[in-house]
Amino acid sequence: MSSVSPVVWGLLDDRPGHATQVQGIGDALPWPMVEKHMGFGWLSRFDVRILGASVVGLNRKARSALEPPWPDLLITCGRRCLPVARWIKKQAGGRTRIVHVMRPAVSTDIDLLVLPHHDRKLTHEEVEVVRVTGAPHRVSARRLNEARERMAQRFAHLPRPRLAVLAGGPARHVQYRRDWARDLGLRAMALAQSMGGSLMVTTSRRTGETSAAELEATLKLPHVSWKPGDPGENPYLGMLALADAIVVGVDSVSMMSEACATGKPVYVYGGDKLVGHKLKMLVARLFKEGRIVALGDPFDHTPPPPLDSAGLVARVVMERAELWFPPVARVNGTLSEAR
Template sequence: MAFQGEHARVWLLIDDRAGNRSQVLGVARALGLPFEIKNIEYTAAAALPNYMLMASFSMLTQSCRVNLAAPWPDIVIAAGRRTAPVARRIKELSKGRTYLVQVMHPGSTGEDDFSLICVPRHDGMGEAENRFTMTGAPHGVTAESLAEAMQKWGGTFDHLPSPRIALIVGGDTKRKKFTPDMARELGAQAAKLARDAGGSLLVTTSRRSTPEATAALIDALGDVPANVFKWGDDGDNPYMAYLALADHIIVTGDSVSMCSEACATGRPVYIFAPKKMIAHKHAKLHQDLYAQGFARTFDGVDSLQDWSHAPLNAAFEVADELRKRLGLDG
């Protein structure tokens, strides 16, 4: 490449999906180069398949297009299918000079335009010169971000008895449902573990948690001491604080990002993954995490065990690979 270290011009394409944002920022921060965020706003045309959109800004709002202008960057880091035509158009306008890094597979259309495509191992994709496989998903949960959360929230949950168990709850996915019955089962088992240990629960739900599943989960907690933050509640979301302060973590297996972020803490992680809730690819991720010692199944757990593991964050795997390919020091 023609640039050296801090002189590289790096753009992050950040769209409206929180998971995409977390992965792109995680990689950029792990890489350690200065970067500029380009907020991506779509029109209805973004729903069209990429083979129709090609390398284009045509699915972007006018105000968004205005902010994508020369001088073109040396590196673009993006995530998800919808950003792929935008990244490819930037490379086209730069006369092929821009190095494109895409987290998650962008689809077969224009795949060769990307310099590095970072795909989870559980996707089961084959080898390719521009493809890099990783465990789980990149994210921004690091020792530094956990320390910041601990400082910000330290003392907030001191009234809750230890051990404190974070219960991180997702919800419905495209093809699978997180039903009220599943939520009730999860809540009851987590409450029993907390009660038997003389501890408490730190509970948070997500955007995909339905009101019915959320109500069933909370009802099943009974009188166990708990702090509960439901998606949409007022105030700051204590998600990072829960990860930082929990002695144990229980996470639903519907989200690659949530499982990966839980495993970044080094704390005991249990994954709740009923077959009817979990897609095949997610089940493959869970088996990978179990095999490498990052997590254990929540199925049949009747008491909490104290154990630890190395923190997991694919952002550092991707950043190391990028440094190698770009010839950057350290």
């Protein structure tokens, strides 16, 4: 019998920020990952400790996608996917290994917990923890190189240095003032002017139409801007790849983590508006690691190596592979020890 790779599933939450973390770790592993898209019903609102190991929080379509052969490795993120992961492990007779991202209410059945430094420490001692800076993501060197080649002509007319501006919007833990978009645009333009360069600007759905228009109105330099709903491919990755420096709002853990994955100077906007403890901890850590400076301050040092939390998690999993996944062979659609 010939040995085969472990079967890997990723449970994708309907929240993009959660799904991206699972996909990022899946991208970093040397094995293909099957994506299982989760849809939830009202029962998913219950506490994980009440739901236990169950699929009662899923809708019918999501439940129907879960059938054997069960995975050897399961990657999850967020509260609602954890009961489902524990249920799958139970169906597999405990053989499935679970890698879970973010602090859980219970650690039962988790084999490796990916816990951001900006999250609280886990009090449970029975689970192995790998601490990461920021959030796992999909901005890898390979994907940046592909985007650079694919989109080079789209931005070729912009004079260098090019400054990418990643605009989010007000959030639960970030209280921007009412004219934040205009303020961000003016300050980003001033930085680009001091460099003698141009701007590449992208907004998110949280930015809103009014703020996006206010931001656009400030841009008096050569620039390209994009907003959700615009035709054509989203140029976000291309902007990251082709930028010489990046401005990003502090309202998004994902965008800050992805900006720092480029290994380029990163300027953050809105650090004085933080009200959430977790975001304050993350921003403080990124400052300490030399990855960011406040927009308006000089970035006068060499940036550290690209932030690659997903790669770190993948390396830990690979170190455990021999113990977790003994040589296996596929027999009648199931996995068993090779002989």
